[in-house]
Amino acid sequence: MDKHSPPTNPDAREPDLHEPDLHEPRPRNLLQRLYVAFESPGRRRALHLTILAILIVTPWISSQYTTVILTNALLYVVLCLGLNIVVGYAGLLDLGYAAFFAVGAYTVGILTQQFGVNFWAAIPFALMAAALAGVIIGGPTLRLRSDYLAIVTLGFGEIVRFTARNLEITGGASGLSHIPEPSLFGWHIDSSIDFYYVFVVLAVLAYLASQRLFDSRLGRAWLYVRHDEDAAEAMGINRVATKLAAYVIGAIFGAIGGIFFSVNLGAISPESFSFQQSVLILLAVVLGGMGKIPGVILGAFIVVLGPELLRDFGTLRLLIFAVLLLLIMLFRPSGIWPEKRS
Amino acid sequence: MTWYDSFLQQLVDGLVLGSFYALVALGYTMVFGVIKLLNFAHGDFYMTGAFAGFGGLSLVSGFLGAGWLGIFVAMLLAMLAVGCLGVVIERVAYHPMLGAPRLSILITALAVSLVLQNAALALTGGQYTAFSTDLGFGGFNLGNLFLSYNQIVLVTIAALLMIALELFVSRTLYGRAMRAVSIDKDMCRMMGINVSAVIAVTFFIGSGLAAAAGTMAGAYYGSIWYFMGFLIGLKAFTAAVIGGIGSITGAMLGGLILGLLESFGTHIPFIGSEWKDVFTFSILILVLVFKPTGLLGKSEVERM
Amino acid sequence: MLLQLKQVSLSFAGNTVLHDVNFGVDAGRIHSLIGPNGAGKTSMFNVITGFYRPQQGVITLDGDAILKRKPHAVTRMGIARTFQNVRLFREMSVLENVMAGQHCRTRSGAIAAILRLPSQRAEERQILETSLECLDFVGLLGHQDRLATNLAYGHQRRVEIARALATEPKLLLLDEPAAGLNSGEKQALIELIRRIRDERGVAVLLIEHDMSLVMNVSERISVLDHGSLITEGDPQAVQNDPRVIEAYLGQDDEELAL
Numbered sequence: 001m002d003k004h005s006p007p008t009n010p011d012a013r014e015p016d017l018h019e020p021d022l023h024e025p026r027p028r029n030l031l032q033r034l035y036v037a038f039e040s041p042g043r044r045r046a047l048h049l050t051i052l053a054i055l056i057v058t059p060w061i062s063s064q065y066t067t068v069i070l071t072n073a074l075l076y077v078v079l080c081l082g083l084n085i086v087v088g089y090a091g092l093l094d095l096g097y098a099a100f101f102a103v104g105a106y107t108v109g110i111l112t113q114q115f116g117v118n119f120w121a122a123i124p125f126a127l128m129a130a131a132l133a134g135v136i137i138g139g140p141t142l143r144l145r146s147d148y149l150a151i152v153t154l155g156f157g158e159i160v161r162f163t164a165r166n167l168e169i170t171g172g173a174s175g176l177s178h179i180p181e182p183s184l185f186g187w188h189i190d191s192s193i194d195f196y197y198v199f200v201v202l203a204v205l206a207y208l209a210s211q212r213l214f215d216s217r218l219g220r221a222w223l224y225v226r227h228d229e230d231a232a233e234a235m236g237i238n239r240v241a242t243k244l245a246a247y248v249i250g251a252i253f254g255a256i257g258g259i260f261f262s263v264n265l266g267a268i269s270p271e272s273f274s275f276q277q278s279v280l281i282l283l284a285v286v287l288g289g290m291g292k293i294p295g296v297i298l299g300a301f302i303v304v305l306g307p308e309l310l311r312d313f314g315t316l317r318l319l320i321f322a323v324l325l326l327l328i329m330l331f332r333p334s335g336i337w338p339e340k341r342s
Numbered sequence: 343m344t345w346y347d348s349f350l351q352q353l354v355d356g357l358v359l360g361s362f363y364a365l366v367a368l369g370y371t372m373v374f375g376v377i378k379l380l381n382f383a384h385g386d387f388y389m390t391g392a393f394a395g396f397g398g399l400s401l402v403s404g405f406l407g408a409g410w411l412g413i414f415v416a417m418l419l420a421m422l423a424v425g426c427l428g429v430v431i432e433r434v435a436y437h438p439m440l441g442a443p444r445l446s447i448l449i450t451a452l453a454v455s456l457v458l459q460n461a462a463l464a465l466t467g468g469q470y471t472a473f474s475t476d477l478g479f480g481g482f483n484l485g486n487l488f489l490s491y492n493q494i495v496l497v498t499i500a501a502l503l504m505i506a507l508e509l510f511v512s513r514t515l516y517g518r519a520m521r522a523v524s525i526d527k528d529m530c531r532m533m534g535i536n537v538s539a540v541i542a543v544t545f546f547i548g549s550g551l552a553a554a555a556g557t558m559a560g561a562y563y564g565s566i567w568y569f570m571g572f573l574i575g576l577k578a579f580t581a582a583v584i585g586g587i588g589s590i591t592g593a594m595l596g597g598l599i600l601g602l603l604e605s606f607g608t609h610i611p612f613i614g615s616e617w618k619d620v621f622t623f624s625i626l627i628l629v630l631v632f633k634p635t636g637l638l639g640k641s642e643v644e645r646m
Numbered sequence: 647m648l649l650q651l652k653q654v655s656l657s658f659a660g661n662t663v664l665h666d667v668n669f670g671v672d673a674g675r676i677h678s679l680i681g682p683n684g685a686g687k688t689s690m691f692n693v694i695t696g697f698y699r700p701q702q703g704v705i706t707l708d709g710d711a712i713l714k715r716k717p718h719a720v721t722r723m724g725i726a727r728t729f730q731n732v733r734l735f736r737e738m739s740v741l742e743n744v745m746a747g748q749h750c751r752t753r754s755g756a757i758a759a760i761l762r763l764p765s766q767r768a769e770e771r772q773i774l775e776t777s778l779e780c781l782d783f784v785g786l787l788g789h790q791d792r793l794a795t796n797l798a799y800g801h802q803r804r805v806e807i808a809r810a811l812a813t814e815p816k817l818l819l820l821d822e823p824a825a826g827l828n829s830g831e832k833q834a835l836i837e838l839i840r841r842i843r844d845e846r847g848v849a850v851l852l853i854e855h856d857m858s859l860v861m862n863v864s865e866r867i868s869v870l871d872h873g874s875l876i877t878e879g880d881p882q883a884v885q886n887d888p889r890v891i892e893a894y895l896g897q898d899d900e901e902l903a904l
Contacts (some may be wrong), residue, residue: 029599042633084435087445091443091445093448093449095452113474125514128536137627140631141631144630144631144634146444146445146448147379147380148380148443148583148630149446150380151380151408151576151626152627152630152631154576155580155623155627156623156627158576158619158620158625159620161618162616162617162620163620166617166620227354228435275572279421279452279456281450282449286449286627291446307629314464315460315463315464315467315468316464318456318460318463318464319457319461319464321456321460322453322456322459322461324455325449325453325456326435326450326456326457327450327454329446329453330438330439330447330449333442333446336557341542
């Protein structure tokens with residue numbers, strides 16, 4: 001990504017006598033401090049523990065409103081990390097990601113509310129449905145040019161939404177309500193704090209799974225295929241299967257988000273899974289930095305917390321986001337998270 | 343009405359719908375031809391064109407009236423305004439990205455689309471704006487078939503625009519340069535063709551045609567809103583793909599075919615109008631998967 | 647015969663690129679494919695590795711048909727290649743580049759990775775060790791953490807060879823490995839090609855324009871002209887074959903200096 005490397009500062013060529021350590025510039029702002037901490041193994045552990053501690057303590061020292069917003073942010077962390085696998089790692093532009101979110105939510109909603117299936121028993125079905133949807137839509141389309149793929153995924157997202165709106169079993173335009181809350185070993189998960197902790201666990205798991213995937217044979221294969229499909233094929237990597245794996249794993253992340261979203265709200269409707277939803281998730285990934293896990297998490301928080309801060313701006317909020325996305329693409333397409341130095 | 347009458351009525355509806363699709367599809371295909379970019383914002387040029395036409399009509403209706411003459415002038419104004427907007431957007435947003443990875447350009451195009459859409463949302467508050475005209479509901483009967491004057495004028499204007507475009511592309515220097523640029527940009531540069539200017543002209547025409555469709559749609563349906571470009575953008579893209587992306591004749595053909603398919607498709611039992619869009623997107627996906635070059639597109643060299 | 651092509655013909659849009667080619671490479675041999683520019687040498691590589699699909703013919707590796715297979719499946723069967731213009735994964739480290747080669751010899755999937763199963767961790771260790779061994783073999787141990795693009799050109803070519811070796815091939819195809827190398831590097835390349843055969847038992851098929859290198863290293867040479875094989879034999883025989891000299895006539899670059 002030629003354009004994506006940070007612009008070289010002409011002054012940097014001049015030997016700076018006051019700061020001899022050119023390779024380790026002192027972190028200037030919070031973001032760079034975070035970056036440095038995240039990149040050094042010793043400090044990373046401390047950082048993890050600190051963030052976890054903050055996450056655990058927060059609901060006890062803040063309002064219920066804050067807890068609900070944070071729960072939403074954690075849901076976005078799961079969704080964004082899933083889309084990051086598809087867009088950031090495999091380099092496939094998916095504009096219908098909300099469809100998988102919908103498949104997860106509706107499968108669980110229908111099974112629990114209309115068929116009385118236990119929530120936990122419904123989860124495997126929801127995951128299978130999402131994986132199946134991923135294979136059906138990805139299988140034939142992943143060999144297409146990337147812009148065709150983007151349009152196909154967009155069309156697929158709309159098909160799912162229209163279908164949900166037109167079918168009786170999905171509750172039509174008004175959607176499903178009274179989706180029962182789950183229990184786990186006698187713990188009835190119903191308060192906003194309960195759900196907050198459920199989403200903390202999900203976000204942590206999504207984070208761990210992302211890290212481990214990227215650190216594996218499959219994660220590297222995504223990068224190989226994204227960088228040079230021919231060279232990757234010549235190395236014995238099946239590019240279609242590799243892309244499909246990314247697409248399906250992304251679908252499963254999305255479905256997991258949808259599953260818990262549906263029981264958290266207790267009601268879902270087709271409009272929760274619109275194109276705008278897909279775009280918002282994509283915005284978070286691009287904003288944070290495609291392929292950069294901590295950046296993407298940060299992006300998810302910004303996308304959810306930003307509108308809360310901009311609440312007074314009304315409809316201008318979305319315009320601000322759109323302009324922000326455009327500015328990022330034009331001036332910092334690698335996102336706000338700092339680039340890895342070699 | 344017999345099945346034959348209803349068939350004719352669907353045919354007319356399909357032609358009207360198809361004219362809109364074709365005009366918008368042309369912009370997709372032309373821009374794709376010269377810079378190989380899928381311009382996600384193109385549907386929003388249609389929407390912007392509708393609003394520009396609305397503004398234009400309120401300017402000129404005082405002395406030209408809000409009949410077809412006023413609408414026609416408003417349409418020309420909208421084409422000019424949105425054409426220029428297209429050129430500016432290409433310069434500001436797409437031009438700097440031409441060397442970047444395709445993923446970046448696509449997301450940039452998406453961002454442009456969102457900016458236009460949300461700017462319109464912010465300006466209108468998300469409400470429908472009434473596009474009031476003096477167009478009547480007059481028309482005449484051919485047997486049991488009712489043809490409104492509006493439909494006839496609309497299809498005629500669309501046809502004239504397409505003929506003008508066809509003449510421009512095949513007969514003028516710029517038109518030939520456009521075709522040359524779509525084949526080999528570097529070679530054109532070496533031959534002294536001002537590639538940037540050709541790209542600008544392409545954007546101007548493509549956006550202008552979308553604006554023409556937008557204005558006419560506003561006048562025909564009577565209301566406009568910020569989100570009107572989204573669905574038609576997707577459908578026009580479908581039309582361009584059906585016809586073969588990059589092919590101008592293909593886009594016209596694809597638009598008409600899609601208009602007819604939708605018009606007839608909604609009358610097939612079990613499909614019904616609420617499934618119309620699902621039907622269209624399924625066609626899009628099927629065409630992309632099984633015949634990505636469309637009816638008239640050139641196939642790329644096959645590898646592997 | 648390790649690799650065998652029988653009556654292979656390839657054409658693009660009516661232009662014949664390969665015409666009725668019969669060709670074979672023996673196990674454990676160093677075999678060169680030469681010919682004037684545009685003779686179809688790289689196309690032949692692309693046919694063998696599954697990137698192009700010929701209109702007719704049979705290709706087998708160790709008796710197994712490879713013709714209808716995709717490039718990744720061909721690599722898995724035991725044919726690895728390098729590219730004429732070095733095609734490393736530019737923004738990844740040297741080590742990550744070489745690790746790509748091990749992909750087709752390993753199998754852990756997403757679930758094993760997420761759960762960090764013992765088998766997955768053992769496999770990751772194996773990938774790492776094999777890749778480091780391959781880097782060591784081409785003499786680039788110590789460079790593994792650098793970005794591939796930051797290496798000198800000659801080193802990039804070696805990384806590409808290491809990456810191909812990491813696929814554990816039976817046959818290695820080298821497309822103009824000496825292009826852009828200085829004479830010292832060419833000498834080292836000859837050594838490397840011999841060691842690939844002697845120490846790893848891998849047969850090598852190379853396309854090369856540098857005739858002194860070809861004559862020096864090859865045990866067998868095939869000459870391609872206008873898509874047809876015109877002769878084949880040991881360096882001595884090929885060098886003196888009038889058809890070869892004729893094929894090269896009019897080519898006024900270094901290739902004439904046989």
